Amino acid sequence: xxxxxxxxxxxxxxxxxxxxxxxxxxxxxxxxxxxxxxxxxxxxxxxxxxxxxxxxxxxxxxxxxxxxxxxxxxxxxxxxxxxxxxxxxxxxxxxxxxxxxxxxxxxxxxxxxxxxxxxxxxxxxxxxxxxxxxxxxxxxxxxxxxxxxxxxxxxxxxxxxxxxxxxxxxxxxxxxxxxxxxxxxxxxxxxxxxxxxxxxxxxxxxxxxxxxxxxxxxxxxxxxxxxxxxxxxxxxxxxxxxxxxxxxxxxxxxxxxxxxxxxxxxxxxxxxxxxxxxxxxxxxxxxxxxxxxxxxxxxxxxxxxxxxxxxxxxxxxxxxxxxxxxxxxxxxxxxxxxxxxxxxxxxxxxx
Numbered sequence: 001x002x003x004x005x006x007x008x009x010x011x012x013x014x015x016x017x018x019x020x021x022x023x024x025x026x027x028x029x030x031x032x033x034x035x036x037x038x039x040x041x042x043x044x045x046x047x048x049x050x051x052x053x054x055x056x057x058x059x060x061x062x063x064x065x066x067x068x069x070x071x072x073x074x075x076x077x078x079x080x081x082x083x084x085x086x087x088x089x090x091x092x093x094x095x096x097x098x099x100x101x102x103x104x105x106x107x108x109x110x111x112x113x114x115x116x117x118x119x120x121x122x123x124x125x126x127x128x129x130x131x132x133x134x135x136x137x138x139x140x141x142x143x144x145x146x147x148x149x150x151x152x153x154x155x156x157x158x159x160x161x162x163x164x165x166x167x168x169x170x171x172x173x174x175x176x177x178x179x180x181x182x183x184x185x186x187x188x189x190x191x192x193x194x195x196x197x198x199x200x201x202x203x204x205x206x207x208x209x210x211x212x213x214x215x216x217x218x219x220x221x222x223x224x225x226x227x228x229x230x231x232x233x234x235x236x237x238x239x240x241x242x243x244x245x246x247x248x249x250x251x252x253x254x255x256x257x258x259x260x261x262x263x264x265x266x267x268x269x270x271x272x273x274x275x276x277x278x279x280x281x282x283x284x285x286x287x288x289x290x291x292x293x294x295x296x297x298x299x300x301x302x303x304x305x306x307x308x309x310x311x312x313x314x315x316x317x318x319x320x321x322x323x324x325x326x327x328x329x330x331x332x333x334x335x336x337x338x339x340x341x342x343x344x345x346x347x348x349x350x351x
Contacts, residue, residue, distance in 0.1 A: 008070045010039050010227060017055035021189050022241055023310045032221040043225050048311045049240060050320050052211055052232040054105060060186055064131060064161050067142035068323055086148045091121040096270030098127020106132055108250060108279050110174030110202020117162050118181025122150025140165055174202040182208045183229040192245040204247060206278045208233050212323055213256040213274050217335035221326060235276055236240040236320055244310040247280035
């Protein structure tokens with residue numbers, strides 16, 4: 001197999017069925033059977049905790065090869081563009097985003113080493129460092145081209161899937177970021193629990209695509225499905241994931257439902273749009289209470305069952321499921337996001 005995207009054959013890749021990464025559940029609802037690009041992909045929702053994910057999915061080896069050689073080329077094909085492989089453009093946009101994150105949330109960050117999982121060209125770390133020069137930065141990125149670009153631009157980066165990263169970090173991290181990459185991880189709960197173990201103080205910072213918002217903007221659930229987004233999150237399930245590992249959430253921003261003027265203002269600052277932005281930290285514990293506890297054992301570890309399996313209440317689960325009911329997704333699209341309908345309303349003088 002060569003490094004040409006057209007040699008990548010998703011249908012021919014070996015697949016594996018998986019249980020829910022968050023609660024271990026195997027009772028699943030099928031939300032969609034196709035991806036945005038028309039591939040045969042089953043997107044499922046856990047009936048207990050609401051986590052949304054692809055199953056069956058490619059194996060770790062398949063995803064490792066995909067990210068190393070095909071990812072950006074594949075995104076070009078899906079989007080009908082050439083900008084996905086323009087690493088300089090990617091870097092400049094990410095630098096602006098890193099600056100915006102530092103200005104908005106920097107007072108919540110810790111000092112010292114700041115690690116970005118799925119750091120791409122290193123732009124976010126470079127932008128953070130511009131605003132907060134006291135930060136040391138380190139990236140983990142599976143794409144050979146993107147990690148190479150980062151290293152060439154003075155952003156130390158290891159070329160590896162996070163799931164295969166077994167080395168010690170250069171020093172204990174003060175902050176751990178995962179910016180527009182949590183969807184791509186094969187074990188998001190493992191990442192959050194790893195972050196809990198690694199962090200002494202400081203912050204866990206996540207920027208994640210909102211599956212429901214993405215579907216509503218596209219007019220269908222399939223519009224929000226892509227093979228590189230192995231897991232898909234809504235504000236409800238992202239909160240559950242982070243809190244299940246022991247973190248407390250200290251800042252949460254959701255673009256869904258915000259005014260267009262507010263989104264435009266964010267865009268002008270370099271901030272992402274159509275995302276969930278979350279900052280969390282370990283709970284503060286007094287010296288008398290002893291050290292902060294480790295995260296509870298994973299269901300799949302055989303180390304014992306959790307005292308409380310992460311799950312949504314029945315009301316919250318059905319509310320989330322109803323919000324993803326295809327006719328309602330389409331209706332929200334037509335009423336709020338359809339450009340054609342917006343032009344028609346303006347032509348008729350309807351605000």
